Ligand SMILES: Nc1ncnc2c1ncn2[C@@H]1O[C@H](COP(=O)(O)OP(=O)(O)OP(=O)(O)O)[C@@H](O)[C@H]1O
């Protein structure tokens with residue numbers, strides 16, 4: 127039977143709710159404030175929380191945020207007085223399942239409780255199905271010697287608990303390989319926990335990795351498990367490990383050596399049994415030489431190195447990857463003329479497989495059932511965020527971009543132009559990009575960027591913008 131936690135400072139409400147729910151066979155726990163409640167969540171497996179919005183110490187809304195972040199599978203039903211129904215409505219917007227108004231009605235309590243648990247069950251089933259279906263999406267595609275070698279390495283490495291360091295430019299498939307290693311290992315039925323070290327500020331990374339006890343620092347209102355603890359028995363994927371601070375690196379090294387750790391501000395020693403797979407697009411030996419990465423940690427994590435080659439070094443995989451992605455996105459009826467195919471294999475793919483996948487998505491939307499030529503491809507690539515934004519790609523990006531024939535849509539001497547010319551260049555580039563994001567549909571684009579459609583029509587005419595649609599015309603579909 128489901129386990130339900132009641133967090134309310136009124137003893138009467140706690141008693142009544144517990145009695146109603148236990149009569150129905152549910153197991154209940156109660157806490158008089160949110161901090162005690164979060165501690166119970168930390169200790170025990172809870173399915174559903176009844177949470178008062180007005181609580182002493184930590185407020186109900188903040189508690190809801192904690193629960194949503196740390197226990198995403200737990201449903202929350204908010205309880206509010208008549209005077210603060212607006213807060214309850216806000217809570218539902220923040221992810222609570224529903225709310226109950228005091229005084230509580232027996233029928234309503236039971237109906238909402240049953241509904242919340244049913245939705246939770248469906249959600250879990252759905253996630254499981256997605257995971258199974260996702261197996262196909264996690265397939266590593268390619269027949270080049272490079273990819274065959276990587277498959278062989280994964281097979282050999284997965285069986286052991288050896289630490290693995292995956293390196294490669296952005297978008298080469300590092301995460302895909304990390305998951306394949308986990309799925310091929312004896313830990314496959316345990317958790318795969320991912321930490322993106324680059325996305326977490328230095329000040330938070332240690333708490334994220336090792337967890338903390340209540341009061342360890344100002345914002346630590348309740349204790350929290352870190353990623354190492356969450357990954358116990360499974361695999362911990364330390365993504366972008368080259369971006370981890372030196373102080374976090376020392377701690378990770380210690381945990382690897384001792385296979386135990388303490389939470390921040392904690393005394394208790396916790397055993398950790400995790401298999402570490404790390405990834406980076408940096409050259410860690412260079413980072414070590416520059417004093418930005420600890421050599422001893424590098425040796426520890428680099429037991430089995432797997433280097434993913436950039437896509438341009440295995441051009442023979444491009445057609446296969448392309449047709450795989452097109453099928454996935456419903457664009458398999460696109461025809462490519464010889465010029466287009468030629469361009470695909472000579473292009474340098476600064477964003478690697480991710481860029482190819484994004485391109486396939488655009489082709490599927492705009493060309494399915496039609497023929498695409500080199501010009502059409504160049505147009506789509508120009509509007510591909512991986513390329514156009516020039517962001518998120520490694521140092522190689524600049525090199526790759528410069529050697530290809532694709533011109534930048536923004537003039538490189540933008541800053542040298544007079545005000546009017548610069549403004550118009552930017553406006554044209556901006557509108558082309560926004561139109562491409564909205565399938566060339568004027569009304570949709572106008573709404574997305576907050577101008578009148580008639581105004582956008584006028585600008586499209588003024589700048590002679592032709593959105594790359596199959597008809598080759600204005601691509602206007604509405
Ligand atoms: N060989 C492959 N076969 C099929 N799909 C692939 C392959 N390589 C990469 N992909 C797909 O390309 C996308 C980018 O891959 P992934 O996220 O693993 O790259 P990454 O190296 O981790 O990138 P980043 O450095 O930007 O984090 C994903 O959608 C992934 O599924």
Ligand SMILES: [Mg+2]
Pocket residue numbers: 300301365
């Ligand atoms: Mg990645």
